[in-house]
Amino acid sequence: MTTLQDCHVLDKQDPLRELRYQFTLPEGVIYLDGNSLGALPNTAAARVAQAVTQEWGQGLIRSWNEAGWFDLPQRLGDKIAQLIGANPGEVVATDSTSINLYKVLNAALHIAAVDAPRRKVLVSERSNFPTDLYIAEGLCRERGMRLLLVEPEEIAAALTAEVAVLMLTHVNYRTGAMHDMQAVTRAAHAAGILTVWDLAHSAGAVPVDLNGAQADFSVGCGYKYLNGGPGAPAFVWVNPKHADRFWQPLSGWWGHAAPFEFTPDYRPAPGITRYLCGTQPILSLTALECGLDTVLAAQALGGMQALRRKSLALTDLFITLVEERCAGHGLGLATPREHAQRGSQVCLTKTEGAYAIVLALIARGVIGDFRAGDGDAGKHLDILRFGFTPLYIGFEDVWNAVEHLKQVLDSGEWQRPEFNQKNAVT
Amino acid sequence: MTTLQDCHVLDKQDPLRELRYQFTLPEGVIYLDGNSLGALPNTAAARVAQAVTQEWGQGLIRSWNEAGWFDLPQRLGDKIAQLIGANPGEVVATDSTSINLYKVLNAALHIAAVDAPRRKVLVSERSNFPTDLYIAEGLCRERGMRLLLVEPEEIAAALTAEVAVLMLTHVNYRTGAMHDMQAVTRAAHAAGILTVWDLAHSAGAVPVDLNGAQADFSVGCGYKYLNGGPGAPAFVWVNPKHADRFWQPLSGWWGHAAPFEFTPDYRPAPGITRYLCGTQPILSLTALECGLDTVLAAQALGGMQALRRKSLALTDLFITLVEERCAGHGLGLATPREHAQRGSQVCLTKTEGAYAIVLALIARGVIGDFRAGDGDAGKHLDILRFGFTPLYIGFEDVWNAVEHLKQVLDSGEWQRPEFNQKNAVT
Numbered sequence: 001m002t003t004l005q006d007c008h009v010l011d012k013q014d015p016l017r018e019l020r021y022q023f024t025l026p027e028g029v030i031y032l033d034g035n036s037l038g039a040l041p042n043t044a045a046a047r048v049a050q051a052v053t054q055e056w057g058q059g060l061i062r063s064w065n066e067a068g069w070f071d072l073p074q075r076l077g078d079k080i081a082q083l084i085g086a087n088p089g090e091v092v093a094t095d096s097t098s099i100n101l102y103k104v105l106n107a108a109l110h111i112a113a114v115d116a117p118r119r120k121v122l123v124s125e126r127s128n129f130p131t132d133l134y135i136a137e138g139l140c141r142e143r144g145m146r147l148l149l150v151e152p153e154e155i156a157a158a159l160t161a162e163v164a165v166l167m168l169t170h171v172n173y174r175t176g177a178m179h180d181m182q183a184v185t186r187a188a189h190a191a192g193i194l195t196v197w198d199l200a201h202s203a204g205a206v207p208v209d210l211n212g213a214q215a216d217f218s219v220g221c222g223y224k225y226l227n228g229g230p231g232a233p234a235f236v237w238v239n240p241k242h243a244d245r246f247w248q249p250l251s252g253w254w255g256h257a258a259p260f261e262f263t264p265d266y267r268p269a270p271g272i273t274r275y276l277c278g279t280q281p282i283l284s285l286t287a288l289e290c291g292l293d294t295v296l297a298a299q300a301l302g303g304m305q306a307l308r309r310k311s312l313a314l315t316d317l318f319i320t321l322v323e324e325r326c327a328g329h330g331l332g333l334a335t336p337r338e339h340a341q342r343g344s345q346v347c348l349t350k351t352e353g354a355y356a357i358v359l360a361l362i363a364r365g366v367i368g369d370f371r372a373g374d375g376d377a378g379k380h381l382d383i384l385r386f387g388f389t390p391l392y393i394g395f396e397d398v399w400n401a402v403e404h405l406k407q408v409l410d411s412g413e414w415q416r417p418e419f420n421q422k423n424a425v426t
Numbered sequence: 427m428t429t430l431q432d433c434h435v436l437d438k439q440d441p442l443r444e445l446r447y448q449f450t451l452p453e454g455v456i457y458l459d460g461n462s463l464g465a466l467p468n469t470a471a472a473r474v475a476q477a478v479t480q481e482w483g484q485g486l487i488r489s490w491n492e493a494g495w496f497d498l499p500q501r502l503g504d505k506i507a508q509l510i511g512a513n514p515g516e517v518v519a520t521d522s523t524s525i526n527l528y529k530v531l532n533a534a535l536h537i538a539a540v541d542a543p544r545r546k547v548l549v550s551e552r553s554n555f556p557t558d559l560y561i562a563e564g565l566c567r568e569r570g571m572r573l574l575l576v577e578p579e580e581i582a583a584a585l586t587a588e589v590a591v592l593m594l595t596h597v598n599y600r601t602g603a604m605h606d607m608q609a610v611t612r613a614a615h616a617a618g619i620l621t622v623w624d625l626a627h628s629a630g631a632v633p634v635d636l637n638g639a640q641a642d643f644s645v646g647c648g649y650k651y652l653n654g655g656p657g658a659p660a661f662v663w664v665n666p667k668h669a670d671r672f673w674q675p676l677s678g679w680w681g682h683a684a685p686f687e688f689t690p691d692y693r694p695a696p697g698i699t700r701y702l703c704g705t706q707p708i709l710s711l712t713a714l715e716c717g718l719d720t721v722l723a724a725q726a727l728g729g730m731q732a733l734r735r736k737s738l739a740l741t742d743l744f745i746t747l748v749e750e751r752c753a754g755h756g757l758g759l760a761t762p763r764e765h766a767q768r769g770s771q772v773c774l775t776k777t778e779g780a781y782a783i784v785l786a787l788i789a790r791g792v793i794g795d796f797r798a799g800d801g802d803a804g805k806h807l808d809i810l811r812f813g814f815t816p817l818y819i820g821f822e823d824v825w826n827a828v829e830h831l832k833q834v835l836d837s838g839e840w841q842r843p844e845f846n847q848k849n850a851v852t
Binding site for chain 2: 024025026029031033036037039040044045048049051052053055056057058060061062063064069095096097098099102126127128129130131133134135137138139142149174223229230231232233234247249250251252253254256259261262263264265266277278279280281282283284285287362367369371372
């Protein structure tokens with residue numbers, strides 16, 4: 001059996017231990033929800049204050065040039081590129097994940113329509129994050145295409161000669177299951193299908209190699225494992241071989257080849273810059289840079305590979321401790337045990353009381369979250385979701401989280417009336 | 427002749443005088459560029475710091491509910507509604523102006539296609555802000571429609587039976603000329619044409635009455651006269667009679683009727699909420715609220731009507747002083763003298779040296795900006811642009827700005843080599 005002392009030793013031996021001191025976390029909280037909103041970097045308060053007081057207040061309009069506001073999407077994009085296997089100049093930080101997905105799905109469908117006009121199906125996963133499906137649904141409806149939603153194990157068989165585009169989220173938000181990006185992309189390409197990857201639960205959490213996988217399009221989120229702050233701008237990457245083939249429909253002036261010529265005709269900038277649209281929220285971009293720097297700080301300590309090793313050790317430990325210490329309470333495991341198929345979160349299933357247990361844990365300072373299943377009708381059970389950000393979560397945190405879970409279950413505390421409500425947040 | 431003493435008296439008599447103490451402005455600066463980026467409200471630094479340190483840092487994921495992050499687009503929308511003649515629940519603050527324009531232009535073109543399928547032309551103004559034209563150009567290309575660009579005086583004649591939608595910016599960014607929204611909308615409707623109004627240079631600057639004018643769609647900007655900070659989220663209004671007729675294509679989860687049910691099918695929320703898409707940049711929205719409150723603070727002192735009176739007095743004074751004190755230097759007036767046709771800015775023309783003069787003024791602390799003309803080929807001369815935000819600009823400021831302009835012109839200071847460059851910002 002694993003002991004608290006074992007966890008203590010693991011923390012002492014952790015080569016990434018010092019990285020947690022980059023963050024301000026509330027006293028008495030074990031934060032296992034960095035997959036929903038990353039923690040606050042210590043640098044963010046002063047940096048955002050400087051942007052407000054000096055850059056906005058004193059610099060005013062001059063700061064567009066003097067404080068480098070115009071270049072933020074590209075400058076931050078270059079930082080993100082280092083975390084996802086992209087090259088400098090291939091990524092911009094901008095808009096929201098949903099909006100960026102709209103841009104790249106349009107591009108993918110356009111290119112497919114030119115190169116393979118008879119393909120009329122877009123394939124995705126039924127339990128993909130809903131906003132991805134909503135954007136795809138709208139586009140398919142508009143273009144007379146069919147959106148085919150399948151289970152993960154059905155993807156391979158779904159890659160037929162009718163399919164134009166395969167759109168997947170690399171790590172599933174609900175289960176933490178991770179696709180093999182390289183293998184899936186290769187299979188898709190072998191079938192003549194373009195790939196669109198959503199890295200919302202991957203960027204900053206697991207190694208990603210977009211160029212190595214020869215992926216086609218990708219988007220991702222700034223406020224989860226990248227610690228960019230609430231609603232931080234998202235990012236978009238396009239394989240350079242596709243970037244100049246399409247003029248994406250959100251063709252605003254920030255994507256123009258010469259925005260300050262103020263010409264009435266649109267002329268898209270070369271490369272990824274044409275995936276910009278309107279003026280960006282500078283204060284939120286400023287905070288995002290602080291978040292990116294917390295992840296890049298790991299580079300001197302082994303980078304994403306080292307973060308991945310620790311992430312797997314944390315999630316392995318959590319699974320082991322839950323199974324050793326919380327047996328007999330009807331908990332199941334929704335996340336794959338196989339390392340190659342696991343993101344940086346662990347999802348437990350329970351047929352009854354999952355939401356109340358999450359609330360009881362939150363009341364004790366262990367912050368995870370809840371995702372509803374589809375009830376009696378479906379195959380998905382309610383889920384207790386725990387994200388493990390290796391930058392700021394330690395092995396003793398895992399022990400303590402499981403100890404709280406054990407106490408909540410053993411005592412029946414979760415059955416108290418105050419935890420019997422529905423009010424989930426992402 | 428008007429004297430400095432006259433201006434001093436005007437300031438003392440100004441019932442809105444106290445409102446300027448809501449802002450932090452740099453020492454020694456006369457800021458005539460609030461039409462590009464509004465000044466910093468005193469409250470913003472502390473409010474944003476609270477959002478960073480408390481809401482994000484301490485509240486973490488809980489702040490989506492506890493700090494009201496989810497409701498910010500609607501809550502701020504209700505504040506903006508008060509400034510543009512809209513009702514509570516009709517406006518959301520979200521995304522960028524360009525993206526919101528894409529949403530409403532799609533809606534307008536969809537509704538026109540249903541109600542009047544033979545109309546295949548979208549009319550706009552040749553000197554509309556370019557991003558509006560770029561978005562319209564892309565949509566027209568995609569839908570096989572024609573984008574017809576005309577001069578302001580040609581609009582009335584262009585409203586033919588071929589036209590589906592008229593898209594105008596209420597106050598022209600380049601000249602400060604203002605359309606009569608009510609009359610133009612009435613003429614468009616009489617010809618069976620829907621109207622889309624961009625309020626980028628109107629909201630917070632001039633009285634707007636969207637419902638009074640029975641306009642159809644509108645968007646606007648948060649970072650100009652609304653003082654919301656660099657790249658602050660924009661806003662969108664849709665006439666309630668149209669709102670539920672169309673499912674706009676940026677159909678992300680924030681526009682879903684029940685986003686936290688995480689259902690795979692999109693079901694648009696009723697009303698303006700379906701014009702939301704993805705997660706919003708909370709820190710930038712937080713700053714925007716501080717800006718909105720500076721404009722709403724005028725309500726106790728007469729509101730937009732009082733701001734308008736002062737704005738016209740300021741721009742009248744500027745025109746008068748330039749004509750009295752800077753004669754003989756070849757300056758022209760691009761902004762209409764007629765009050766009903768003037769926004770809250772004054773644009774001067776010059777055949778030579780306009781950009782150098784703007785730079786020389788900035789070096790003296792008088793911040794306006796420059797917009798290039800279309801050279802020998804065209805009819806538009808280079809423009810020196812001066813915005814007058816009545817919340818924080820006084821009559822003595824106007825005097826001093828003109829005094830600096832006079833000195834720059836009389837001395838030939840603008841011909842110094844350091845002002846001979848091209849590097850304009852919006």
